Amino acid sequence: MDPRIREQAEVVVDHSTKIEQGDNVIIKAQPAAEDLVIAISELCGERGAVTSTAMQSERARRAYMCAIDEEDIALNEMFLAEVEQADVFISIRGQENMTESSDIPPAKNQKQSAENKPLQKEYLEKRWNATQFPTPSGAQKAEMSTAAYEDFVWSAVNKDWDAVKEHQQQLVDILEDADEVRIKSGDTTDVTMSIAGNIVKNDYGEHNMPGGEVFTAPVHETVEGEVLFDKPVMAQGREVNGARLVFEGGTVVEHSAEKNEEVLTALLDTDEGSRYLGELGIGMNRDIDRFTYNMLFDEKMGDTVHMAIGMAYEDTVGEENERNDSAVHTDMIVDMSEDSFIEVDGEVVQRNGTFVFEDGFGE
């Protein structure tokens, strides 16, 4: 077995979920990720925890979902009961075919997600972690060789996360008591927003592995200006390129895209909340140095910021502020590596990807 799989298992078991003797641990995965399941199971054995391996075949789910009548789709009470008994829930992504569910009627998928909301609610109350196993299909999605994709995934995951936490905390400290944030990149992006009273989160790999971002929610009516998103925006399984949004009073008053603009339009028209921003995130994981069509990685890319239109996470909105709600939460990424800066209350805190607390700032 590749020793980097064991390293990833250690990161997930010891850093992310802190598994101890007597813990009940569910390991959810596709068969393609069996090697990581093996490595995590071995560590759980060493720690004296009890494991329950729930490998779920996406091919079987596809066959089931295509065969069942929409009205018969119901909550999986069996798996819910299993999750209720767990202390730790580890969800491993990575399958044989990333488009396995592409011919399931969308309405059926929506019905199933809706019916299984109690399941999601339940595992979010555990010590949960979502991580990625590098499969050939994931490499294909990322337009990389399998070997290069393995290097990419494991260098983003296998690192000293306590050091990452400390490093990122410097940005959290800057933003914590801040009011106005300005994002400027080239001539195409210049947007300001208030984050006053909202909560700044340090993602150091507890729930997402890889982690590596600092994020909060904008006070949603305060967003002003325009943004050109440099990376593809994925929506409804399609790729929107060159998306451009103009904000006034927090809402999108003008939009365009070089490719699939109608998808962007549909996204913005989803509901009332889908024209407001729900998240401002700053990617700080520099081992994620390319876009791989996988938001678990993309949103943490070094030298980028991302803004999500739609729903704001409850744990990022302060008591004084109203939370923007929406059925959608779509992250959109701006490259900050060149001719760019982030300003906080009038002070530049990042220039061309380098933070004020890092060597080379302002050189």
Add this chain to the structure above:
Amino acid sequence: MDPRIREQAEVVVDHSTKIEQGDNVIIKAQPAAEDLVIAISELCGERGAVTSTAMQSERARRAYMCAIDEEDIALNEMFLAEVEQADVFISIRGQENMTESSDIPPAKNQKQSAENKPLQKEYLEKRWNATQFPTPSGAQKAEMSTAAYEDFVWSAVNKDWDAVKEHQQQLVDILEDADEVRIKSGDTTDVTMSIAGNIVKNDYGEHNMPGGEVFTAPVHETVEGEVLFDKPVMAQGREVNGARLVFEGGTVVEHSAEKNEEVLTALLDTDEGSRYLGELGIGMNRDIDRFTYNMLFDEKMGDTVHMAIGMAYEDTVGEENERNDSAVHTDMIVDMSEDSFIEVDGEVVQRNGTFVFEDGFGE
């Protein structure tokens, strides 16, 4: 997908477990059996049932069991809670490597089985079925090519089980009110036993797929005579050949074997009940025409009888009779195809494998 996999799925879903709309169905399997999981999932979707796929990696279990301290091995309360919610429990055998758990310390396996007894008790209260997916490793164990093993498995499984039920019922009717059964084969096997008051079961593929035997429990003190078992006896993972037992007053007073006699001795010395017979079974599935080192198939082989030393199943022992109990239940097979007969209360009911109710009897 091989159409015979879909046929097997239909047999399990419609004949064995009678899955209907709203049923909660657990499908337990190893990844090597994914195709059958897919076929069963599709049918469950058509029936409007809810499925929970629990694919469990034997490689992960081996890694876990080798790593954990024996005292930390505990009941899997998570999976127990899942099974409690189920109406149907389908367990698919078939893995990549039949000896995957060969280096788990036996004491740890025993501890885990003991701890998980409530789990076994729970699924036996469901509509449960154990079936087999033909894998290359199963073919290797059977000393067959994969293609020939597939033919073997699917011809034993994919048949009209209602017709089988009716056909086997003729033997059940003969044995139901019988007293003495005599098994005679060549000069080496001549044994008699009473089955008076015990319950005769017709295995037509409800809990085992393939099914295909009629079985009951002998009144254990009544077994008299000698038996030479023509097929290998598997015990402690080893193969005993040419096993011979001599019974007096129901107990084994003399035994020998051509190979691994000491294994047979250890087996008989397990406990007080391990020198008595716990089962008499008559194999009637003629599509099982060879020994494949898999008791799910071997005990149903056509033109054979099997006797198990040790524990008698509760549902085969009448209220008037005492049940033989033991930690072991080891099936041993006698070939009845030549120079053999089964006599019930002095009447021959099978000669050279042909039953009195079949064409060609006595020819």
